[in-house]
């Protein structure tokens with residue numbers, strides 16, 4: 663198989679600028695990257711290094727304050743810059759999906775959750791009647807661990823917490839069964855149990871559907887649980903990319919080394935002097 667055949671999304675020598683006060687500043691510089699078919703690729707890097715910008719560009723989103731100064735983004739051999747707005751919308755509706763970092767903001771505020779699902783599902787399951795659409799929406803919502811999925815369908819987005827809105831956005835993206843799902847910090851703001859549930863769900867989906875995923879996070883510990891490969895981004899560039907274990911065990915770039923060193927290691931016993939008094943082992947008092 664050639665490299666082109668097993669790559670679903672290819673970014674070549676991409677440079678992206680934002681305009682601020684009339685000046686263009688580059689945020690992504692000469693970046694090349696490929697997401698392979700059926701893999702979960704992690705993208706890690708510090709806050710502000712350009713992860714969400716890259717996620718948005720990969721989705722073909724166009725904004726007045728942003729320009730692609732150089733390079734190209736290809737999805738399954740299609741150069742996104744050559745597509746008209748309508749063609750891009752169709753691609754995004756069916757084959758390409760993003761759960762944005764602020765997932766709640768992507769939910770239309772005036773529509774109840776049931777209508778949001780009906781709208782999305784109707785395009786993908788045109789044969790389903792109303793009851794079947796509601797049943798499928800409930801199934802998707804319980805998959806992401808939302809309590810009371812039936813009640814949830816009648817509520818508006820603002821009646822959920824930020825973490826719950828994020829999970830609703832994830833469920834909506836999943837019901838499209840895209841070929842490539844881009845997840846921007848999908849578990850940030852979720853409690854540990856919910857985070858575990860989402861990670862297990864994504865791993866199951868990857869195994870059962872061969873859906874490709876780009877999982878964006880600054881949390882290397884989470885990425886190490888789910889990703890096949892990982893790309894490390896620093897100041898708008900990819901400084902290292904490789905198999906997850908290789909990068910964790912043998913980080914080559916100094917920034918990657920610092921990132922790996924910062925993963926909390928649960929097996930190391932905490933320094934008792936640093937624990938709050940309430941968690942220190944009480945000293946044994948012997949008579």
Ligand SMILES: Nc1ncnc2c1ncn2[C@@H]1O[C@H](COP(=O)(O)OP(=O)(O)OP(=O)(O)O)[C@@H](O)[C@H]1O
Pocket residue numbers: 680681682689707708709710711712713714715716727763880
């Ligand atoms: N609309 C915009 N106009 C101007 N600059 C922007 C705009 N959006 C983002 N930037 C700048 O681009 C850089 C990258 O931002 P981006 O949101 O892609 O970072 P990130 O890696 O996703 O960070 P985080 O981990 O905090 O989500 C930042 O310096 C940011 O200030």
Ligand SMILES: [Mg+2]
Pocket residue numbers: 713714715763846
């Ligand atoms: Mg971001």
